[in-house]
Amino acid sequence: MTDVLILGAGYAGIRAAKMLAKYAPAGTNVTLIDKNVVHQEKTQLHEIAAGTMPVDKITFNIRDVLPKSINFVQAEVSKVNVEDKTVDFTDHDTMPYDYVLIALGFRSEDFGLPGAAENALPLEDVATAQNIYETIEAHVANFAKSKDHKDLTIIVAGAGFTGIELLGELTHTVPALQKKYNTPDIKVVSMEMATRILPMFDESLAEYAMNYLEDNGIDMMTGTKITKIEPNAVVYADGDSEKRIYGNTIIWTVGVSGSKVISDSGFEQRRDRVMVTEHLNLADHPEVFLAGDDSAVMDPSTDRPYPTTAQISTKQGDVAGKNIAAAISGQALTPFTYEAVGTVASLGGKDGIAQVGGKQRKYRGFMAKILKKAVVDKSLLDDANLSTMLKKGRLPL
Known part of the structure; x- marks a missing residue:
């Protein structure tokens, strides 16, 4: 054997x-x-971190989807x-x-950046994603007592694929929390060292995403080199000097x-x-x-x-x-070969960008969001089975 x-x-x-x-x-x-005994669709963790999707929509029991000939050990x-x-x-x-x-x-990966491990919230799995949303909501709720505007500031370090999708979800989360707790404006700041976001997309699509986030209240700070994370601030270089963005929720999506x-x-x-x-x-x-x-x-x-x-x-x-x-x-x-089917990024509930097919056709807005939902459903079908996709999928059938 x-x-x-x-x-x-x-x-x-x-x-x-x-x-x-x-x-x-x-x-x-x-x-x-x-x-774990459950599989996590980790490409959807940003939705849990923003509180826009329940955990059971992105998880399923591993044993339930395995062929009978496969043993499972936790x-x-x-x-x-x-x-x-x-x-x-x-x-x-x-x-x-x-x-x-x-x-x-x-x-x-914090790359050894001082204070990142101690003071920033990583996004690795369901547990860390839940912790991010719970931290955001706890600070917003605390503003009624603290009157500290750092409670109303969310800083997302890193504007890679995950960071951008998280920011897109936060454009829905922030207004809902502001209404729920009757607070002043909640500030969301994105800090990214690169001068251009989403290099895997055509520049016009990346620009669309950038404009969408800015138009929906996200402060996009590109070309910003983070040098340290403090308990309630992100320190960054400004020439030869240091500057700080203050906030009580600091999320780490750098790498x-x-x-x-x-x-x-x-x-x-x-x-x-x-x-x-x-x-x-x-x-x-x-x-x-x-x-x-x-x-x-x-x-x-x-x-x-x-x-x-x-x-x-x-x-x-x-x-x-x-x-x-x-x-x-x-x-x-068999040698491993790979040709990308395409790339789709969500920008919240009804928007997104997509570059798909052999001709790399470009989509933005609602059509891109439909494609994103189709990608999620295809992943559930491949990873689990048809019944799981029908229960947890995003497209109405």
């Missing part, structure tokens, strides 16, 4: 499990392991012992493997890295991402596969690693699962 361990039930892990259930030869024992991975071909856990006995897929997802398990296991890595072959495994340990945020695979068109996106992670999960099945059967492995 061949033992296959899949570490992580995110986008890549679940897809790999489904591929192995379909293609692995008889006698293969496949076990999917995750510290456990937290602590280390992968490549030489011994075993995996250690914080809360489970060590497990051996013949093949392993590491797909443990991302964690927030992510792979799982800490990667460095703890002694892999050669950069920001906890491991360079893999075109087959998504290690050259010197071909039984070890990596996918999603823990992997780095080269894009031959740019000679740079592909970005870490849910779309790429899903495709990597498909290829890794098929390749493990092929390796068990003694067949040739």
Whole structure:
């Protein structure tokens, strides 16, 4: 019997499990392991952080969507012992493997910025997303007693994809909280080091997003280098001097890295991402596969690693699962290739931008938001099943 361990039930892990259930030869024992019993659609965490979507709309029970041939174990991975071909856990006995897929997802990266870990709120999972919204609402509610306008200031550090989608949701959250607690204006500030947001989009679409957010009350501070996070302020460079934006809610969406398990296991890595072959495994340990945020695979068109996106992670999960099945059967492995279907960003409940298809057609406004809902529904269909999509999807059917 061949033992296959899949570490992580995110986008890549679940897809790999489904591929192995379909293609692995008889006698293969496949076990999917995750510290949670529910899968989180992490591309939608910004909605939880803004309080615009209930948690149950972006989560589902992992066991409910797995093929019957796949085992599931709830456990937290602590280390992968490549030489011994075993995996250690914080809360489970060590497990051996013949093949392993590491797909443990991302964690927030503060790049060692002073005060970021202590004073800013990361957006990593459902728990941290809920904490962000609870913090926002608690400070707004507290204004009635404090009369401190820092309670009414929300600072979002980082205007990458997640940051922009969060800001879009906050354009709905802020008016609702202001009405609920009868406060003066609530200020939302976006601070980003780059001078242009959303470089993955055509410049006209990025400009549309920028104008939309500014028109809806977001103070967009681009070209701003953050130097420190204090308990109630973000410090940034202004020439040779320092300036501060004061606020009691500081949200960190600047960047992510792979799982800490990667460095703890002694892999050669950069920001906890491991360079893999075109087959998504290690050259010197071909039984070890990596996918999603823990992997780095080269894009031959740019000679740079592909970005870490849910779309790429899903495709990597498909290829890794098929390749493990092929390796068990003694067949040739398939190289990972990728061509983006498109990119869609939400700007709140009824707006967005999209660049999709081979011709990279551009959409903005309500049509882009419809495309975003379709992307969410497709993800639920791929990760879970049709019944889950019908229950939790966004498009009316």
